[in-house]
Amino acid sequence: MTISWYRAATRPRRIAVLSVHTSPLEQPGTNDAGGMNVYVSQTAVEMARRGVAVEVFTRATSSDQPPVVELAPGVTVRHIPAGPFEPLQRGELPSQLCAFTSGVLRTEAFQEPGYYDLVHSHYWLSGQVGWLARERWGVPLVHTAHTLAKVKNAALADGDTPEPRTRVIGEEQVVAEADRLVVNTEVEADQLVRLYGAAPRAVRTVSPGVDLARFRPGSRARARAALGLPGDAVVLAFAGRIQPLKAPDVLLHAAARLLEREPALRRRLVVLIAGGPSGTGLEQPSSLRELAERLGVSDVTRFLPPQGGDDLVGVYRAADVVAVPSHNESFGLVALEAQACGTPVVAAGVGGLPVAVDHERSGLLVPTHAADDWADALARVALRPGVREALARGAVEHARRFSWARTTDALLETYAEATRAFPGVGLEVAV
Numbered sequence: 543m544t545i546s547w548y549r550a551a552t553r554p555r556r557i558a559v560l561s562v563h564t565s566p567l568e569q570p571g572t573n574d575a576g577g578m579n580v581y582v583s584q585t586a587v588e589m590a591r592r593g594v595a596v597e598v599f600t601r602a603t604s605s606d607q608p609p610v611v612e613l614a615p616g617v618t619v620r621h622i623p624a625g626p627f628e629p630l631q632r633g634e635l636p637s638q639l640c641a642f643t644s645g646v647l648r649t650e651a652f653q654e655p656g657y658y659d660l661v662h663s664h665y666w667l668s669g670q671v672g673w674l675a676r677e678r679w680g681v682p683l684v685h686t687a688h689t690l691a692k693v694k695n696a697a698l699a700d701g702d703t704p705e706p707r708t709r710v711i712g713e714e715q716v717v718a719e720a721d722r723l724v725v726n727t728e729v730e731a732d733q734l735v736r737l738y739g740a741a742p743r744a745v746r747t748v749s750p751g752v753d754l755a756r757f758r759p760g761s762r763a764r765a766r767a768a769l770g771l772p773g774d775a776v777v778l779a780f781a782g783r784i785q786p787l788k789a790p791d792v793l794l795h796a797a798a799r800l801l802e803r804e805p806a807l808r809r810r811l812v813v814l815i816a817g818g819p820s821g822t823g824l825e826q827p828s829s830l831r832e833l834a835e836r837l838g839v840s841d842v843t844r845f846l847p848p849q850g851g852d853d854l855v856g857v858y859r860a861a862d863v864v865a866v867p868s869h870n871e872s873f874g875l876v877a878l879e880a881q882a883c884g885t886p887v888v889a890a891g892v893g894g895l896p897v898a899v900d901h902e903r904s905g906l907l908v909p910t911h912a913a914d915d916w917a918d919a920l921a922r923v924a925l926r927p928g929v930r931e932a933l934a935r936g937a938v939e940h941a942r943r944f945s946w947a948r949t950t951d952a953l954l955e956t957y958a959e960a961t962r963a964f965p966g967v968g969l970e971v972a973v
């Protein structure tokens with residue numbers, strides 16, 4: 543008798559998600575924790591809701607961390623000792639990949655054979671680990687790069703440090719080894735094919751999502767009161783990891799330009815900056831405050847630590863406009879979250895931001911990083927209530943097109959496809 547064996551037709555029962563350099567348990571908005579953490583935890587929760595168990599592997603950064611933590615029903619985080627029990631700079635992590643990989647393989651070896659049906663790696667460091675796990679376990683590797691060194695290096699802020707060649711090489715290896723490469727936008731798909739020689743048939747575009755239950759429109763007055771801001775303030779906000787690539791300096795320069803043009807605005811202007819230093823921003827953690835001093839805008843600028851829970855929602859709601867001035871952005875979750883709260887976004891027209899923001903409908907895209915252009919765009923939204931109201935309506939509508947449920951459904955389709963195409967699956971088996 544011959545039977546057809548299509549493991550493929552079914553969804554995976556359990557997947558290993560690799561997130562070496564940052565944990566989904568961390569508060570995003572500082573250090574290495576940002577959009578990727580949100581992506582990993584939100585899609586893991588949605589997977590588990592669909593009956594797919596998710597085990598996230600991340601490096602242990604403290605001896606207090608239990609080996610296994612339940613993030614949500616069906617989602618566990620495994621802390622893998624690899625190097626010292628302390629945070630390491632991203633540049634130091636390649637030296638710990640061997641230890642990390644060995645921890646991941648050992649974990650699997652304690653289980654019954656075929657424990658994981660698929661590996662999904664996030665960021666190139668995890669891709670290196672996933673590559674080996676794929677071979678040892680005989681399961682497909684799906685990889686999401688989140689950012690690409692060649693793209694980052696082509697759009698560096700003045701004076702910022704480029705990504706090393708070893709990262710480029712590591713990324714190229716992962717691109718060659720992964721069964722499917724998930725990207726956020728068509729722009730990124732094109733970059734992978736053009737700059738990294740990815741096979742177009744391996745690349746799948748999956749839009750990230752936004753938690754529409756958490757990020758909802760609400761009272762601006764209440765949000766302002768909670769932050770101790772007057773109701774008639776003109777609030778320009780930035781949220782995210784503070785580093786040159788994210789360009790919060792552009793917002794400060796633009797604020798200074800607005801005050802030069804209209805000195806009376808000083809009484810009402812508030813620039814809110816939520817987040818902590820990250821990446822190359824850690825080298826000069828006080829540089830943004832110093833810039834605010836130099837530009838004469840420190841009296842109107844409020845720095846907030848990374849905001850979690852409802853506090854971040856409050857920042858978005860309190861703002862007249864949220865600025866996303868990044869030099870590069872593979873997508874820009876902050877842009878979607880702000881819009882979901884009914885706040886228009888002024889964003890740089892780079893990377894995935896033209897997908898995250900619908901120009902002239904949900905916000906504005908600015909083609910440069912020049913202070914005058916940013917001052918023009920911010921003033922158009924924040925100082926003209928009619929414009930702001932129309933864009934706010936468009937913002938909510940635009941954000942509604944995205945959800946983590948949709949993202950997860952598309953990921954599961956990609957997993958099924960990768961499994962079907964995986965060597966040795968779908969074979970005729972004689973019994």
Ligand code: UDP
Pocket residue numbers: 569570571575576577578580781782783816817847848849850854873874875876877879
């Ligand atoms: N974030 C946060 N608190 C903050 C600032 C940012 O939780 O104070 C989160 C924000 O909700 C978003 C993520 O950090 O989901 C940043 O993602 P984005 O895609 O905008 O940038 P990335 O960090 O991936 O470069």
